[in-house]
Amino acid sequence: MSLVVPPKPGPDDAFFWDGVAQGRLFLARCATCRRVLQPPGPMCPSCGGVDREVFDAEPRGRLLSWVLPRHPPAALPEQEVVALVELTCGARLVTNLRYAGPDDLRMDLPVEMFTDTLDGVALPQARPERRPA
Amino acid sequence: MTESPGFAPRAAIAGIGHTEFSKDSGRSELRLACEASRAAIADAGLTPADIDGTVTFTLDANSENEVMNSLGIREVGWMSRTPNGGAGAAATVQHAAAAIHAGLCRNVLIYRAFNERSGKRFGVQTGPVRSGGENWHVPYGLRTPAQMYGLWYHRWMLERGMSNADLGHYTVTARAYAATNPHAWFHGRPITHDDHQNSRWIVEPVLRLLDCCQESDGGVALVVTGADRARDLRDGPVARIAAAAQADVFGGVTTTNYYHDDLAAFPEAESVARRLWAAAGLGPGDIQAAMLYENFSPVVFMLLESLGFCGRGESADFVRDGHLGPGGKLPVNTHGGLLGEGYIHGMNSIVEAVRQIRGGAANQVAGVEHVLVSAGASGLILAADS
Numbered sequence: 001m002s003l004v005v006p007p008k009p010g011p012d013d014a015f016f017w018d019g020v021a022q023g024r025l026f027l028a029r030c031a032t033c034r035r036v037l038q039p040p041g042p043m044c045p046s047c048g049g050v051d052r053e054v055f056d057a058e059p060r061g062r063l064l065s066w067v068l069p070r071h072p073p074a075a076l077p078e079q080e081v082v083a084l085v086e087l088t089c090g091a092r093l094v095t096n097l098r099y100a101g102p103d104d105l106r107m108d109l110p111v112e113m114f115t116d117t118l119d120g121v122a123l124p125q126a127r128p129e130r131r132p133a
Numbered sequence: 134m135t136e137s138p139g140f141a142p143r144a145a146i147a148g149i150g151h152t153e154f155s156k157d158s159g160r161s162e163l164r165l166a167c168e169a170s171r172a173a174i175a176d177a178g179l180t181p182a183d184i185d186g187t188v189t190f191t192l193d194a195n196s197e198n199e200v201m202n203s204l205g206i207r208e209v210g211w212m213s214r215t216p217n218g219g220a221g222a223a224a225t226v227q228h229a230a231a232a233i234h235a236g237l238c239r240n241v242l243i244y245r246a247f248n249e250r251s252g253k254r255f256g257v258q259t260g261p262v263r264s265g266g267e268n269w270h271v272p273y274g275l276r277t278p279a280q281m282y283g284l285w286y287h288r289w290m291l292e293r294g295m296s297n298a299d300l301g302h303y304t305v306t307a308r309a310y311a312a313t314n315p316h317a318w319f320h321g322r323p324i325t326h327d328d329h330q331n332s333r334w335i336v337e338p339v340l341r342l343l344d345c346c347q348e349s350d351g352g353v354a355l356v357v358t359g360a361d362r363a364r365d366l367r368d369g370p371v372a373r374i375a376a377a378a379q380a381d382v383f384g385g386v387t388t389t390n391y392y393h394d395d396l397a398a399f400p401e402a403e404s405v406a407r408r409l410w411a412a413a414g415l416g417p418g419d420i421q422a423a424m425l426y427e428n429f430s431p432v433v434f435m436l437l438e439s440l441g442f443c444g445r446g447e448s449a450d451f452v453r454d455g456h457l458g459p460g461g462k463l464p465v466n467t468h469g470g471l472l473g474e475g476y477i478h479g480m481n482s483i484v485e486a487v488r489q490i491r492g493g494a495a496n497q498v499a500g501v502e503h504v505l506v507s508a509g510a511s512g513l514i515l516a517a518d519s
Binding site for chain 2: 004005007009017045066069070071079094095107121
């Protein structure tokens with residue numbers, strides 16, 4: 001069994017995990033009013049629409065919060081920092097912050113998203129945004 | 134949308150009962166529920182045959198049938214259960230009071246019992262995700278309530294410039310109250326701020342061991358009845374329910390409250406506060422003691438601000454200045470709280486509120502007229518009626 005608890009995709013979020021499997025960051029928005037739906041539910045809370053479209057989210061955002069689980073500890077070193085990220089489109093995702101030093105752990109750190117496979121489970125991950133050279 | 138003006142029922146908490154709070158009860162959860170219930174019914178001056186309604190948590194494992202059949206309750210015409218786990222603890226009283234107020238029943242038994250330490254430990258995730266909602270946090274390593282809540286608490290603290298050391302001042306106060314409460318698991322065991330700072334990290338840099346509530350075995354029960362009847366049943370002050378409220382707010386998620394626009398707020402608790410103050414016609418200055426739910430210590434700070442006992446960003450100073458302790462401006466969790474007395478999902482804090490109203494609590498506050506209970510997504514104001 002993987003040390004990572006795998007997601008169990010359902011009708012409302014299978015598209016997201018299909019994206020992750022392709023190394024992409026798919027999110028859903030309402031096909032009628034374009035409201036971003038994250039976490040995605042079956043109905044748009046703005047207009048009541050049940051049709052939605054999947055789009056490639058810009059894989060950038062900022063760090064809202066983070067924790068370092070100590071008891072029980074992270075199952076893998078890659079998951080030592082669990083982060084809450086707000087993407088540029090406004091959606092929020094829990095993820096792991098990777099390749100981050102102690103000075104990176106601050107509110108609003110710019111981050112970029114990538115996909116990694118941890119103990120057999122593909123997940124979106126965040127890392128400090130690489131600045132232009 | 135106009136908010137409901139709140140609910141001031143013509144009802145009172147007439148009976149309180151509980152088992153010991155332990156780490157290994159050695160008895161079934163059903164037996165704990167029945168022992169606590171029997172004690173609460175007797176405390177109210179009633180018999181099981183008088184009970185005609187029940188309320189418990191959706192999470193409680195003891196069925197209404199089992200409890201009735203063991204206690205000898207003959208017939209009930211009202212049964213309900215409340216959502217949101219411990220955050221909804223005070224909603225049990227709202228349900229009971231509403232049913233009585235509406236004339237659906239006369240005497241409601243509320244119970245909550247579990248072997249949370251010796252039995253199935255809450256929040257230990259060993260298998261696959263249990264619902265689609267967990268897909269958004271469990272695979273990344275948030276498996277316990279401390280870890281899940283920690284992300285929200287941390288942002289709330291960061292925006293105020295607070296650190297874990299600020300939380301320690303609350304825990305010292307709570308453990309001092311517990312030290313002089315014979316019902317408390319940590320009776321006779323106060324801590325210092327250094328003890329708090331030297332306790333191991335559970336979720337760095339937010340929660341240390343001494344910021345976490347206990348895991349307890351035990352049962353708590355309440356009996357709610359009409360306010361007039363409650364006065365007839367008992368000499369001395371009666372705990373009239375001046376207001377009872379609960380609230381969920383759009384975007385909220387109980388354990389992973391990451392989706393409200395303002396992460397440095399607790400919208401559910403603010404909604405409950407507005408409803409309580411409006412219904413009771415009271416404000417923070419009218420409260421002599423408060424029981425504030427703390428599955429983890431940051432929640433006390435969040436509730437102090439959400440309820441208006443201090444301004445936004447002022448809770449760390451308010452706590453450090455000693456206002457929560459004996460003789461302070463607002464004694465809080467005088468039983469030792471869920472950190473110090475025990476964790477029966479917040480229900481033992483309602484028992485303490487009733488003790489303070491009646492007089493004779495282990496750490497009795499002088500001149501109590503109103504006690505507020507907040508569990509975050511639910512709350513109560515009790516008034517001393519004589």
